[in-house]
Amino acid sequence: MAGRRRVGNLLALAVLSAVVERPMHPYEMASVLRERGKDRDMNIKWGSLYTVVRNLEKHGLIEAVESVRTGGRPERTIYRITDAGREELVDWVRELISTPEREFFRFEAGLSVMVVLAPDEVMELLGRRLSLLEQEIAAARESLAAFSRELSRMLLIEAEFDLAMREAEAAWVRSLLDELTSGSMPDLELWRKFHETGEIPAEVRDMAERSRTGNQK
Amino acid sequence: MAGRRRVGNLLALAVLSAVVERPMHPYEMASVLRERGKDRDMNIKWGSLYTVVRNLEKHGLIEAVESVRTGGRPERTIYRITDAGREELVDWVRELISTPEREFFRFEAGLSVMVVLAPDEVMELLGRRLSLLEQEIAAARESLAAFSRELSRMLLIEAEFDLAMREAEAAWVRSLLDELTSGSMPDLELWRKFHETGEIPAEVRDMAERSRTGNQK
DNA sequence: CATCGTATATTCGCAAGCGAGTACTCGTCA
DNA sequence: TGACGAGTACTCGCTTGCGAATATACGATG
Known part of the structure; x- marks a missing residue:
């Protein structure tokens, strides 16, 4: 390695x-x-x-x-x-x-195959994730505050970063969830159909097959 | 594993x-x-x-x-x-x-030992990181836009997440850099002194030794 | 038709990683 | 005083991961 x-x-x-x-x-x-x-x-x-x-x-x-x-x-x-x-x-x-390095979030892997689940289930799961994240954030914030009382901020910088990342994640999940529940996410109905019908849509897959080339990095 | x-x-x-x-x-x-x-x-x-x-x-x-x-x-x-x-x-x-899982960013590891470098060098390095991040973000945004033209958003959701995370990181780095360059970060002078004197400050280390217990998770 | 590059399809072997185990010591509490 | 639990200090051996190598087919090109 x-x-x-x-x-x-x-x-x-x-x-x-x-x-x-x-x-x-x-x-x-x-x-x-x-x-x-x-x-x-x-x-x-x-x-x-x-x-x-x-x-x-x-x-x-x-x-x-x-x-x-x-x-x-x-x-x-x-x-x-x-x-x-x-x-x-x-x-x-x-x-x-x-030097920033590409981090591979496990969540990202999950998102990239989320279509194997039904959209309604995904919403529920995202909701669960969000509430767990919120709990963690609250705990992290509290513990950071506790430490700050006796420790220089410079020694807690990593913790601040970590907190910031989690907050960003929570915000993103929240907005995705909003789009899904409000129905403003495009093709949501299509997705739902697949799961009632049974399987993956040739049309969409074809689109996918086509364009994948020349991405960044 | x-x-x-x-x-x-x-x-x-x-x-x-x-x-x-x-x-x-x-x-x-x-x-x-x-x-x-x-x-x-x-x-x-x-x-x-x-x-x-x-x-x-x-x-x-x-x-x-x-x-x-x-x-x-x-x-x-x-x-x-x-x-x-x-x-x-x-x-x-x-x-x-x-289920959110704790991700270990390599950057975080770096931050947690950044005190082995002089503060001015750290600022320079953070600047470099920020500009690299900005380039990557621009590239990612562009490629996402290109794909969006022919692909349903739902199939690009991971890419959107990835982009959001990078943007959050960039924002955080920018704000840290601001605090450091403006001098509003506390104890910065102390840190600088260590590097002129030579070594790590007993006082601060002691503080560190003391409190570390009962963190979240 | 010889050659070359690219795609196809897989094997191999080293080394890193790490969970679990070992064994001993010291303080303490009954 | 002996038993116990917590801490100290390390070893072992299996598994996984993966870079690199291998070998053949196929199509294009001169």
Whole structure:
């Protein structure tokens, strides 16, 4: 999965951002990252931690400093970041911030095959989505407000972004739902017919077949 | 990766949505899906096609009908959807539409570690992102308009969603950039200092350490 | 009719990812 | 004092994902 990154997993970014402050052993990285809520910003699976650390070492981005044994615990290997690692970290962050990447929302996949359901069911499902979204937004807003009282905004910027995206999604769903329920969405009757008749409309499919070429990106 | 889905890869959803119309062999599924632009709605890697098809068969969601040989071409196995497959398809779409799932934007990961860069650099990078986003949006808008001329809106709904999300992102970035350049973002001076001094501020980190608990979800 | 490019159709093998398991330690509460 | 639960620290092994390779057919072109 590397792409241009030698270790592609975002957990590697998190690890680098931890060891850049001081040398640590893997379990400590996990604690630090958890404490800072990084597992909420990235999709971190702790099962991958040791694999990722090993790969980072293999590529010279971090290096083992020493192995200490405290009490009877298993031996812990302490890693520190290398110059190459520091460079990778900075370069990676630059890229993540400066370069928009196509995100594939699971919702989008759902929308793109929604015609397998009846329109009325879709409306109901969208309604459910909207109300769940609203709940989440309320909770997120509240928790953000709570944190803001003791934390600089700059450290909460990701949470603000996340909130903004959810609000945008909710707004979009709301407007789609309006169009569907008010009946102002074109071809809605056609769609409904398919589901009473049974199957997919040759005419529309043909249209689809025809034009699909030369899209952006 | 399955979760509750027996075959977790979204390519499996696409495959099901293709074979629900008529039996096909794998390569034909690929052509059909490509033609319909499904590879733009989901993050499809064609290298996974045969693995996914095999897994779908293994779980009884599709089944082989026959193997035909046309000319000297390699033998093609034709699959049709089963009742279980139809059920899975419908249920999956229901879930995708009704249940919002936390998406992990790569940008968010970047934001969450942006403090490793100097504030002025971040502003520059955000500027670059914004202009790239604007280009993409313009292109997407244009291509959507082109398609709309010959295609029902309902078949372009995903593209509309995608566009809306990008617009929301652009708006958010623009407003962040404004706050940073106008200097209205709090603690900006503190941040700048770190980078002249050299390192991360104990005070702020401590704040961070303290409060992180009981977030939403 | 030799050649070349494009479409057809699939296989292979490595490596990444990660859920689940292991094993030990320490504090505490009865 | 011994049992228990929570935390510490890591390992294992299966599965999935996917880039790259393979091999043949077909039509166009010189």
